[in-house]
């Protein structure tokens with residue numbers, strides 16, 4: 001049996017991490033673990049965790065590290081992550097990155113690759129404003145760049161498409177600032193560990209997928 005593969009997608013909000021993760025999951029078979037999706041699922045189910053996370057998310061702030069780390073590490077302990085996982089949106093702070101390293105290290109594992117999906121801020125604003133998500137499966141569309149076959153309807157399961165509350169322009173500005181202040185230091189952190197791979201995310205969706213697959217296939221299993 002090969003050792004588990006842990007891949008972390010780093011990039012600003014709306015850089016295309018979720019879009020690419022679905023495609024990488026299909027190509028590589030790794031379970032997609034998206035912290036934002038986990039929070040939104042908790043909000044939908046009205047759990048205590050969801051209620052706690054909602055006020056931070058509505059403002060565009062990060063949910064506190066202790067809550068977020070516990071949620072994601074719990075998710076990684078499920079059997080479908082035994083062969084590894086494709087992490088999307090976590091870690092977002094140095095404390096989260098260190099907690100993830102410690103948890104994987106305690107099991108003799110490590111992160112194998114960290115693709116950094118680079119996209120300029122002005123492009124992100126355009127992507128966020130046209131983003132639509134499926135209420136049922138969470139699939140991400142864009143009204144112009146990645147439209148569903150029928151407007152407002154998910155191609156996968158016919159679910160209703162909606163706009164995220166935190167995709168409003170004023171919240172997006174906060175999210176971008178939080179990204180630059182708290183998350184972008186992870187680029188250096190992972191670069192120093194020798195696992196960072198920079199990917200040009202400002203290309204058509206298929207091209208980004210090709211670049212990601214080429215980069216990940218050339219990385220030895222970690």
Ligand code: ADP
Nearest residue numbers: 014015016017018019127131140141142145205
């Ligand atoms: P993230 O998960 O990083 O927040 P998403 O995958 O939800 O980002 O993508 C944000 C928005 O941009 C979505 O509306 C998506 O359809 C669109 N998008 C993703 N990748 C690209 C791309 N390469 N070119 C144009 N639009 C894209």
Ligand code: AMP
Nearest residue numbers: 035036056057061062063068089090092
């Ligand atoms: P996302 O779906 O990745 O854009 O995340 C949506 C929101 O969920 C963020 O703006 C944060 O409020 C919260 N969130 C998601 N992941 C994290 C994380 N790793 N740390 C803290 N907050 C997070």
Ligand code: ZN
Nearest residue numbers: 134137154159
């Ligand atoms: Zn759907």
